[in-house]
Amino acid sequence: MKTYEFCAPCLIGVESIAAGEFRRLGFENVRCEDGHVYFTGGDDTLARANIHSRYCERILIRLGSFPADDFDKLFDGVRRIAWEEYLAPGTAFPVKGYSLRSKLTSIPACQRIIKKAVAERLMAKRRVTWLDESGPAVQIQFSIIRDRADIFIDTTGAPLYKRGWRTEGGVAPIRETLAASMVDLSRFRGDMHFLDPMCGSGTIAIEAALKARRRAPGINRRFDAQGFPFVDRAVWNRAREEAKAGEMPSPAVIEARDIDPACIRRAEANARRAGVADMIRFSVADVTKSDLSSWRGVMVTNPPYGERLGDQETAHALYRGLGRALGTLDGKSVYVITPDPEFEKFFGHRANRKRWLYNGMIKCSLYMYFPGK
Numbered sequence: 001m002k003t004y005e006f007c008a009p010c011l012i013g014v015e016s017i018a019a020g021e022f023r024r025l026g027f028e029n030v031r032c033e034d035g036h037v038y039f040t041g042g043d044d045t046l047a048r049a050n051i052h053s054r055y056c057e058r059i060l061i062r063l064g065s066f067p068a069d070d071f072d073k074l075f076d077g078v079r080r081i082a083w084e085e086y087l088a089p090g091t092a093f094p095v096k097g098y099s100l101r102s103k104l105t106s107i108p109a110c111q112r113i114i115k116k117a118v119a120e121r122l123m124a125k126r127r128v129t130w131l132d133e134s135g136p137a138v139q140i141q142f143s144i145i146r147d148r149a150d151i152f153i154d155t156t157g158a159p160l161y162k163r164g165w166r167t168e169g170g171v172a173p174i175r176e177t178l179a180a181s182m183v184d185l186s187r188f189r190g191d192m193h194f195l196d197p198m199c200g201s202g203t204i205a206i207e208a209a210l211k212a213r214r215r216a217p218g219i220n221r222r223f224d225a226q227g228f229p230f231v232d233r234a235v236w237n238r239a240r241e242e243a244k245a246g247e248m249p250s251p252a253v254i255e256a257r258d259i260d261p262a263c264i265r266r267a268e269a270n271a272r273r274a275g276v277a278d279m280i281r282f283s284v285a286d287v288t289k290s291d292l293s294s295w296r297g298v299m300v301t302n303p304p305y306g307e308r309l310g311d312q313e314t315a316h317a318l319y320r321g322l323g324r325a326l327g328t329l330d331g332k333s334v335y336v337i338t339p340d341p342e343f344e345k346f347f348g349h350r351a352n353r354k355r356w357l358y359n360g361m362i363k364c365s366l367y368m369y370f371p372g373k
C-alpha cells in the first residue's frame, strides 16, 4: 500500500497538542513546525486522521516540496509530480494557495502555472490534447514560503472544525478546534466537574463532553477523500467502527451557563446535534452574581473581549465579577482566553502560566490557574 506524507495545519500554539494526538493514534514520523503537524501513513491513516483529529484544520497529502523563486522552477517542480496516480480521467482539479515572504507573490499567476503544469503532465501521460474536468474535484493546494513551494492534495474538504453539529453560532463563537485545545490544556478528564459560565453557543462544553465520551469529532461527517478513486473505500467504515468501539460512557458533570437565554437555547440545540445533550446541564445565569466559592472543578471559558472602545469597561467589570464570584482559587482549575493584557489585574489573581493562542486573527493569552494555588 502507498505511504503518504501528511501535513495537518493547525492553529498556532496547538502544534504539540495535535502532534500528541497523532502519536497516541500510532501514526509514524510525527513532527511539528509552526502551525503544521507532519506524519506518514497509508489510506488507513488518512481516514483515521480525518475522523479523529480534534485540533487540526485539515489533512493534506504533501506531493512535492522544492525551491521555487521563479515560475519556471514552480512549473518544473509541479510537473515532476505523478499526478496521473491521483487524478483519474474526468477529475476536476482546482488550485488554491498562498505565498509568504517569497519572490512569487501573485497568487492568480501561481495558480495558473500550477494548473498548466498539472494539465501538461496529464495530457502527456494520457496522450490527449484536452482534459475533461466534469467529474468530482480533487483540490490542489500550494504554499510558497521563503521561496520554497509545497504542493498538496486536500483530503478533508470543509475544514475539520466544522464537526457538523454547530449550525447555530451566535455572537463570536470560538472555533471547535480551539475549544478542544483549551479543554486539552485544562487536563480535564471525564471524572471531573466542568463549567463554562459564559458558554455562548456551547462550543467549549460540547467539546469537553465529546472528549469525555471519547467520541471522534469527525465520526458523522463526510470528507472529500471518500470520493477519491486512489483511496481504498473500505478504510472509512473500518475507521468509523474503530472510533465507535472506542466510545465510553462518562460520569463527567458538565455545566454550561450564559446570561443570555437565547444563547442557552442555541447551545442546547447544538449539544443535541452533537449527541451529548444528556451530558451537559444548561442554565441561564449571570456569572458576576453567582457564588462559586465552594465550587470545585475545571472552568474553561471565553468571555467577551470588549474589543471596541467603551465595551472595554464592561469586559473589565466582568473579569472583576468573575474573580469575585470564584473567591479563592483553591481546588479550582481555571482557564480563561482573552487578548486583554490586563486580565489578571481585574480578575484579581496572577496566572500560574500563560500561553499564546490565536482566536481567529486575534492573538490571545490563555490564562491558566492550577488547583491548589
Ligand SMILES: C[S@@+](CC[C@H](N)C(=O)[O-])C[C@H]1O[C@@H](n2cnc3c(N)ncnc32)[C@H](O)[C@@H]1O
Pocket: 169, 170, 171, 172, 173, 174, 175, 197, 198, 199, 200, 201, 202, 203, 204, 257, 258, 259, 260, 263, 285, 286, 287, 288, 302, 303, 304, 305, 318
Ligand atoms: C465570546 S462569547 C462566548 C462564545 C462561546 N465560546 C462560543 O463558542 O459560542 C461570550 C459570552 O459571554 C456571555 N456573557 C456576557 N456577560 C455574561 C455574564 N455576566 N454572565 C454570564 N455570561 C455572560 C455572552 O452572552 C456571550 O454568550
